[in-house]
Amino acid sequence: MIKKVAILANGGDVSGFNAVIRAILKTAENNGVECYGFIDGYRGLLKNEYVKLSTYNSQTGSGILPKGGSIIGSSTNANVFNYKVINDDGSIEYKDLSDVCVQNIKDDGFDCVFTLGGDGTQKSARDFSLKGINVIGVPKTIDNDVACTEITFGYNTAVSVAADALDRLHTTGETHHRIMVLEVMGRYAGWIALESAIAGGADIAFIPEIPYDINCAIRKINGRRAKGKEFSIVVVAEGAMPKGGEISVESVRNNGEGVDNTKLGGAGQRVAKQLEELTGLEARCTVLGYMQRGGTPTAFDRVLSTKYGAKAMELALEGKFNVLTVIKNGRLDSVPLEDVVGENKKIGAVSGNTKESNIRKVTMDHDLVKTARDIGICLGD
Numbered sequence: 001m002i003k004k005v006a007i008l009a010n011g012g013d014v015s016g017f018n019a020v021i022r023a024i025l026k027t028a029e030n031n032g033v034e035c036y037g038f039i040d041g042y043r044g045l046l047k048n049e050y051v052k053l054s055t056y057n058s059q060t061g062s063g064i065l066p067k068g069g070s071i072i073g074s075s076t077n078a079n080v081f082n083y084k085v086i087n088d089d090g091s092i093e094y095k096d097l098s099d100v101c102v103q104n105i106k107d108d109g110f111d112c113v114f115t116l117g118g119d120g121t122q123k124s125a126r127d128f129s130l131k132g133i134n135v136i137g138v139p140k141t142i143d144n145d146v147a148c149t150e151i152t153f154g155y156n157t158a159v160s161v162a163a164d165a166l167d168r169l170h171t172t173g174e175t176h177h178r179i180m181v182l183e184v185m186g187r188y189a190g191w192i193a194l195e196s197a198i199a200g201g202a203d204i205a206f207i208p209e210i211p212y213d214i215n216c217a218i219r220k221i222n223g224r225r226a227k228g229k230e231f232s233i234v235v236v237a238e239g240a241m242p243k244g245g246e247i248s249v250e251s252v253r254n255n256g257e258g259v260d261n262t263k264l265g266g267a268g269q270r271v272a273k274q275l276e277e278l279t280g281l282e283a284r285c286t287v288l289g290y291m292q293r294g295g296t297p298t299a300f301d302r303v304l305s306t307k308y309g310a311k312a313m314e315l316a317l318e319g320k321f322n323v324l325t326v327i328k329n330g331r332l333d334s335v336p337l338e339d340v341v342g343e344n345k346k347i348g349a350v351s352g353n354t355k356e357s358n359i360r361k362v363t364m365d366h367d368l369v370k371t372a373r374d375i376g377i378c379l380g381d
């Protein structure tokens with residue numbers, strides 16, 4: 001019987017973090033299980049900083065369903081298997097501090113740790129399971145790229161924000177006869193770009209999975225012009241790249257091996273500039289950025305997050321650990337964390353959050369690709 005559990009939220013925030021926390025907490029309380037939250041993800045686990053959660057306390061669990069962010073924080077660069085340590089002399093070292101975390105969990109008496117996060121977070125969770133810790137993962141990310149599940153929480157809200165932005169770009173683009181480019185997030189996967197392009201009525205969508213030929217976009221724009229449409233709407237995934245070209249990188253951060261150090265950026269501007277030069281129309285680029293991660297979750301994400309959270313606690317009560325809650329064929333289910341990690345079996349230094357990780361990308365036979373093609377959205381190929 002489990003008595004005491006802890007939640008950690010890790011990686012870039014999404015709308016729905018709190019809804020998952022609430023669902024785990026409520027299911028725990030309904031079953032007489034004490035529930036705690038580590039502060040700032042794996043960093044809190046390392047420092048052993050946590051709070052008791054309660055649905056009767058407005059700071060730690062009451063009224064959090066519609067709230068954006070995470071009431072227990074989150075960390076985007078804390079790989080405790082390869083953790084950045086600054087020594088007294090200012091030198092930097094990367095150390096495996098995972099055993100400190102294991103000891104903290106044992107000393108605190110947590111029977112299970114719920115890891116809310118994307119591929120990097122779940123890779124570390126799998127590594128902790130190999131060290132004897134009971135973990136249950138919940139798939140989070142606006143990018144929708146976690147392996148083994150059809151949808152991650154936070155994604156639907158990001159798509160809704162992008163679709164709303166496209167509606168707004170439509171009216172200003174139409175008024176000024178411009179090409180309006182919207183750059184959206186998604187890292188190495190094109191889910192947000194593709195789905196928001198459909199939801200927002202875009203004419204062109206460039207995604208990382210299909211390196212684009214700018215001439216396809218030119219033909220599309222000129223075809224529209226010939227029929228009297230003087231404006232066009234273009235969605236560009238931040239990870240999109242031209243055929244034979246490179247991904248657009250804004251900077252490379254120094255947060256050590258084992259997390260993705262690449263900050264993507266500039267893909268939208270690159271496309272806008274080329275389109276302006278090659279069509280003679282004015283083009284403007286909007287980078288949607290962190291708007292996609294902040295604020296209240298959609299009703300869909302509130303429900304999905306609640307399902308995921310309740311399922312995670314249910315699995316813990318059944319003693320089914322070291323799994324990830326997933327949606328498979330539209331139904332709530334779970335899969336071993338081992339399957340989520342995929343081929344990247346090596347324990348430790350390398351987290352899942354790299355180009356080599358086992359992420360779920362858009363496949364060419366996916367309904368969204370077919371639908372986009374059917375209605376004439378130019379995908380750049």
Ligand code: F6P
Nearest residue numbers: 012076141142143185186187264
């Ligand atoms: O993975 C989620 C995400 O928002 C990506 O879409 C984006 O590339 C990245 O995180 C931004 O990361 P950061 O919060 O470190 O700037």
